[in-house]
Amino acid sequence: MRKILVIGSGKSTSYLIKYLLDKSETEKLFITIGDININHANHLIKNHRNAKAVLLDVFDANSRKEAIKDADIIISMLPARFHIDVAKDCILYGKNMVTASYISPEMEALNQEAIAKGLIFMNEIGVDPGIDHMSAMQVIDRIRAKGGKMILFESFTGGLVAPESDNNLWNYKFTWNPRNVVVAGQGGAAKFLQEGTFKYIPYHRLFRRTEFLEIDGFGRFEVYANRDSLKYQSVYGLDAIKTLYRGTMRRVGFSRAWNMFVTLGMTDDSYVIDDSENMSYRDFVNAFLAYSPSDSVELKFRHALKIDQDDIVWDKLLELDIFNPNKMVELKKATPAQILQKILMDSWTLAEDDKDMLVMYHKFGYELNGKKHQIESTMVTLGEDQTYTAMAKTVGLPVAIATLAILNGKIKTPGVQMPITKEVYEPILKELTNFGITFKEKEVPYLGYNPLSI
Numbered sequence: 308m309r310k311i312l313v314i315g316s317g318k319s320t321s322y323l324i325k326y327l328l329d330k331s332e333t334e335k336l337f338i339t340i341g342d343i344n345i346n347h348a349n350h351l352i353k354n355h356r357n358a359k360a361v362l363l364d365v366f367d368a369n370s371r372k373e374a375i376k377d378a379d380i381i382i383s384m385l386p387a388r389f390h391i392d393v394a395k396d397c398i399l400y401g402k403n404m405v406t407a408s409y410i411s412p413e414m415e416a417l418n419q420e421a422i423a424k425g426l427i428f429m430n431e432i433g434v435d436p437g438i439d440h441m442s443a444m445q446v447i448d449r450i451r452a453k454g455g456k457m458i459l460f461e462s463f464t465g466g467l468v469a470p471e472s473d474n475n476l477w478n479y480k481f482t483w484n485p486r487n488v489v490v491a492g493q494g495g496a497a498k499f500l501q502e503g504t505f506k507y508i509p510y511h512r513l514f515r516r517t518e519f520l521e522i523d524g525f526g527r528f529e530v531y532a533n534r535d536s537l538k539y540q541s542v543y544g545l546d547a548i549k550t551l552y553r554g555t556m557r558r559v560g561f562s563r564a565w566n567m568f569v570t571l572g573m574t575d576d577s578y579v580i581d582d583s584e585n586m587s588y589r590d591f592v593n594a595f596l597a598y599s600p601s602d603s604v605e606l607k608f609r610h611a612l613k614i615d616q617d618d619i620v621w622d623k624l625l626e627l628d629i630f631n632p633n634k635m636v637e638l639k640k641a642t643p644a645q646i647l648q649k650i651l652m653d654s655w656t657l658a659e660d661d662k663d664m665l666v667m668y669h670k671f672g673y674e675l676n677g678k679k680h681q682i683e684s685t686m687v688t689l690g691e692d693q694t695y696t697a698m699a700k701t702v703g704l705p706v707a708i709a710t711l712a713i714l715n716g717k718i719k720t721p722g723v724q725m726p727i728t729k730e731v732y733e734p735i736l737k738e739l740t741n742f743g744i745t746f747k748e749k750e751v752p753y754l755g756y757n758p759l760s761i
Contacts, residue, residue, distance in 0.1 A: 308337040309714060312374055314363060314393060315384035316340050316348035318483075319407070319433070321694050323382070323703030324351045324358070327710075331357035334711060341374055351694075365389055376400045380714055382706060383408075390414060394428060401426065405710045407433030407702050410723060418723040427718060431725040432709045434665060434701035435464040438686070438739070440539075440725055441705075441732035442746050443669055446684060447543060448729065450673045458549050458679070459672025459755060463520070463530045465556025466698050469662035469689050470525070476623045478558035480655045482663040482690075482698045489648045490576050491555065492534060499536035500551040502755065508532055514562040514569060518554065520668060522685050523747070528666065530554040531562055542727060550755065556666055564620045567612055568647060571595040576644035583641040589632040591646050604630055627654050663690040665697040667746075672753055679753035686746045704742055708735050 311327060313320065320340075327338050340348040341363025348360035365371050365385060375381055375396045380403045383393045387408035397404045398420050410430045421428050431437055439462055447457060466482040481488065497508040508516045517529040536553040545551060568574050572595055580586070580594065589604055596607040608614070608630075614621050628634065629650055636646050657663060669684040690697035709726070712718045718731055726732050739745070 308335050308357070309380075310378045311336055311338045311380055311382065311710065311714075312378035313338060313340045313382045313384060314342070314365065314374075316342045316345070316351065316360070317384060318696070319699045319702040320348075320384050321351055321696070321699045321703065323384070323699075323707045324348075325695075326704055326707040328352070328355050328358055330711060331355070334714075339374070339378065365392065368392075372396050372400075375402055378402060380405070380710055382406070382710055384706075387411065397426065397428070398424065403427045403429075403713050405429045405432060405706055405713065407431070407437060407706050409436060410725060415723055422722045425721045427713050427721055428723045429709050429713065429718070429726065429731070430723065432705045432731075432735075433703075434698070434705070435667070437705050437726065438701055438736075438744070439464055439667060439669075440727050441736050442667070442684065442686065444543065444727045445732055445736060446669065446671055446682060446748070447545075450671065450675075450682075451544075453675065455673040455675040455680070456547075457545055457671070457673050459551075459670065459681075460543070460545060460548060461550070461552045461554075461668075461670040463528075463554045463556045463668045465528065465666045467556070467558065467664045467666060468657075469664040469697075472658075472661040472663070473558075475654060476619065476626050477561055477564065477655070479561055480657050480661065480663070481652065482657065482665075482696055485648050485652055485655075486644070489574055489644045489651070492531065493574070493576070495534060497532035497534050497536070499532055499553070500540075500549065503549045511569060514566040517562050518552075519559065520556075522666060522668065522687065525664075525666065525687055527559050528556045528668075529559045529562055530556050542725070550672070556668070560619065564623045567614075567620065567624070570612060573643050573647045576642045579640045579642055580646065583636050583646060584639045586636045586646075587632045588628065588634045588636065588650055589630050591636060591643075591650075592629055595643075627651065657693045657696070659693050661693060663696045663698055664688070665690075665701045669746075672755065681751050681753040682748055683751055684746045684748045686744065688744055700742065701744060704739060704744065705735055708738050 338358040340360045342348055343364050345360040352358045363374055381397055383390050383406045390406050391413045394417055401424055403426055468480040492510050492513045497513055499506050513531055517531050519529050521527055531554055533553045536551055540551055593604045599607055665688045667686040671682040673680055688697045688701055
């Protein structure tokens with residue numbers, strides 16, 4: 308039996324583990340899942356004879372090294388900052404490694420050692436990053452192969468709630484790490500290219516500078532810019548491109564409402580709120596508002612943000628029960644972002660039978676034979692329930708498929724890498740279609756940048 312070690316068994320691993328278990332007999336696989344808490348892993352394994360869950364603390368170097376040494380390939384589904392210790396052990400014991408996370412500078416620094424040992428360290432092989440890379444490069448390579456010159460590329464992804472489970476005014480529920488949603492966009496201005504000009508959006512304006520788009524069958528969405536749209540410009544071979552814009556998708560109206568929290572400072576994660584464990588939700592809100600001996604918290608909030616009482620954003624706030632004096636924060640030494648996250652989780656956690664939705668949209672503009680052309684490519688994937696989510700499907704399946712391809716020698720190029728070559732993306736995208744993860748393409752008149760962007 309060929310041994311696969313999966314380190315971490317969080318929400319994104321359900322489809323990953325199911326895929327490997329389904330393949331375990333024909334591919335002669337034995338899957339070991341190591342985690343500090345093995346309850347979720349055991350739930351996913353369901354007593355399968357070709358798998359086991361083991362207690363594994365990644366901070367215990369000896370047990371981590373022993374588990375890695377005993378495996379044929381390692382899948383790290385840990386938070387991104389913990390991959391590096393696993394990667395160094397993989398270098399030490401000559402093991403290939405797969406992760407869904409962005410390539411960190413520390414990981415990139417291992418490239419030459421990995422190449423020297425003939426090891427494949429496949430990173431960014433989830434959904435975003437991952438499927439976005441593969442689906443984009445497949446079209447870009449096709450355009451180049453027929454002599455086209457890329458002049459525009461836009462790419463947007465959103466983890467959202469499926470239409471049948473969309474039952475709140477925000478049209479949103481958490482399908483991924485809630486913390487990442489609360490602190491999204493912080494750490495510097497968003498940067499992108501538009502018609503040959505560098506554009507910047509500081510954090511305090513990020514959620515008021517949105518672009519709108521339509522997805523056939525699913526309606527209208529809005530997009531706010533990612534922090535650095537130019538990160539992959541050279542990687543994709545788009546150094547001469549005029550427009551390059553990447554962003555995150557939400558339903559229309561989300562960003563305007565979210566901007567209330569940004570404006571007041573509730574998304575700040577840089578300082579601790581005093582006596583936070585004894586605050587009510589109402590106290591937390593009031594902490595950001597001016598003192599008034601006569602005005603209510605609600606009235607001060609509306610005045611501070613100039614919200615009319617009949618504005619839909621006010622109804623969104625009331626829906627969150629954010630002014631409740633009886634609900635307690637109960638978090639010690641909490642930052643504003645941590646408290647806001649707790650409040651939102653009361654309303655935005657997926658119910659057991661809720662379904663989520665993963666939406667991806669690419670726009671390609673290119674010149675060929677003196678004419679400008681435009682392709683729109685979209686992918687929508689729906690989840691099954693709270694465990695087998697669309698997010699877990701689109702993150703976990705590419706990881707699992709890549710792992711098996713490496714084991715079987717179909718992916719051969721060594722080094723620290725992401726899935727942007729035909730060797731990687733062609734077989735993975737092809738297999739993903741078997742699971743309903745498909746892109747629909749259509750040729751449309753070339754419009755250049757989106758005229759609805761503001």
